[in-house]
Amino acid sequence: MGGDLGPAVVVEGMAKSAAINPDLRFIVHGDSAELEKHIAKRGITDRCDIRHTDDVVTMHEKPSHVMRHGKNTSMWSAIDAVRAGDATVCVSCGNTGALMAVSMIRLRKVAGVNRPAIACLWPSRNPSGFNVMLDVGADIRADQDDLLQYALMGLSYARNGFGLARPRIGLLNVGTEEHKGRAELKVAHEMIEAAAKYNDFEYVGFIEGGDIPSDRVDVIVTDGFTGNVALKTAEGTANLISGRMRESFQHSVFSRFAALLAYPALQRLKKRIDPRQANGGVFLGLNGTVVKSHGSADATGVSAAIKLAVQLAQSGFGEKLAARVASITEAGQSSEPALKTPDAAKGKSNT
Template sequence: MANGTTPETKAATPVVISIDAMGGDRGPAAVVAGLVLSAETFPDIAFLLHGNEVELGKLVSREPALRGRVTLCHAERVVTMHDKPAQVMRNGEGTSMWSCIESVKRGDAAVAVSCGNTGALMALSLIRLRRLPGINRPAIASFWPSRNPTGFNVMLDMGADIKADADDLVQFATMGASYARNGLKLTRPRVGLLNVGTEEHKGRAELKEAQERLIALQEVGDFEYVGFVEGSDITTASVDVIVTDGFTGNIALKTGEGVAKLIADVLREEFTRSIWSKIAAAVAMGTLKRFQRRIDPRRANGGVFLGLNGTVVKSHGSADATGVAAAVRLAYQLAKSGFLERLAARVASADQAGQDAAARAAPSGAEGGTT
């Protein structure tokens, strides 16, 4: 397992990403095709590839771009989309997903990437990597297309768990802000709590409690708390980090995907319904292609598990080569920026501030630089 990570190579130490090749809807061929795109983009990337050695060996040997950059790690078994997380927690050893996470736990790779079963991936990540000190509930954070200058915002939790209390929401805000600082290069991200209205009296009790604590935490947390935001704000330029529980986040994400698909389908139908509309489509081809690129959901593929002693990127199960490459790019950027260490320092600092506040002391100012 050493040839990708040995310091003897002439180039700088490679950035090693651990890849679960199995378990995605399109199988290992799509994953390997994605790695080819990634290898062409990042000269210093290397992969630990987990799954059936024979099958993967054939796929990798056909790709010159991957020569010398892939270490195969054989795993006999595969976690399917139908396996229940609780079963995978008990019997997951020997699967490519387990092996993929294990490489991060051992320090052989910086970040793990999988297209597999989300619930199982979170369950295995939890028992193998464990929570960061001070975190009750890890969360999945995703980029969401918006009118912000970067084109995206960060939203969490997208479905790691189905609930979140006020403590969890405050921790999500801290982690989401850290992710936005590192992933979107924002100095002081604007954080909002997702609610059914922007007025103070609206919504559930845990949201009101979290709101009060975020107002108090924004200085030491180095973010700007902008208050409650609504579903219609998610795509605007008014907020950078949207905090919600995993039930609501999952419904919002999938609803948004569904609406985007419906609109794209209707547009396609209208541009193919007659000979005249087909001619119009031909004339407008360049414009339509640019439009399609801008709303392509594959650009933003990759949910990040936050709150663990290790970074795990969950790719969409149906990701093709472009989608896999986007998830790997995200993993590479997070590894390169030392994101995990920054996040851990932020969480520790916010945790300390919370304890200080609880003890009615002044904030300790124990901030950890630009984490």
């Protein structure tokens, strides 16, 4: 029921995905009368189970309010379907803060995780076409321990989601020199560097905003405030450039003719820079997989978020992440919550 454009667009996106993937089935949560209408219109009635709820979470509701009074909402019902094992992944276009809050109380954090994070895929120059960045908005704060955990959760995502044996992790800062940045970043820099030795990843050190889409790095670690601003800034920049490209090709009769000939090249470009193709933030650190679609996603964007959910479900990502976090916290959760100690690593490499 969520998203800026309402359930009609969500169901349209579901239909796009259903047409591509014949194994896909949906449990759809919300107002059954409205959902039935949209689902019938798109001809996917036999692919959907509808679970009726009376309430919805609006885009501007406070997470704390939803946690107390949200039991009868479609969002709550969707997450409970993951909790019960009925659904493999929850996909929502709704209120991010509320979705994270309900996910945390219903799915619970993986043992050893202090602060869950939202990871997004970022179009990049790497062979996979994407980098992973986290956190992009689960929380506006992150101390050094959180940043280390983000690094390790991002590591697991890159390894299982992209099949990278030895992902490269960078810590976002305002410069690459060691003396730059906030105090917690300097501490996190040392902690992640130390963790790299025993967790089979390469730490590339501090990186800058310009490195996010580069092939210098696979995983970008930052706090949720900075990550959210960076993500939305990149989307805004891409939209500005797309708009200017359109204007540029509509400038004269000649340029409109050129655009006609350039159409295949422009379409190829459009597909590669379309922010909708990278739609879907993944909640990391919970017992269950939740994909948050952009609130303003259209059917193409919703379908991209569903595609990501399918990939994560098929890779068994949720279980692997939980196992990984458990293994890296086997040395205890107190002072170094997610750091594998040299001894523990040595012990493991012998077995």
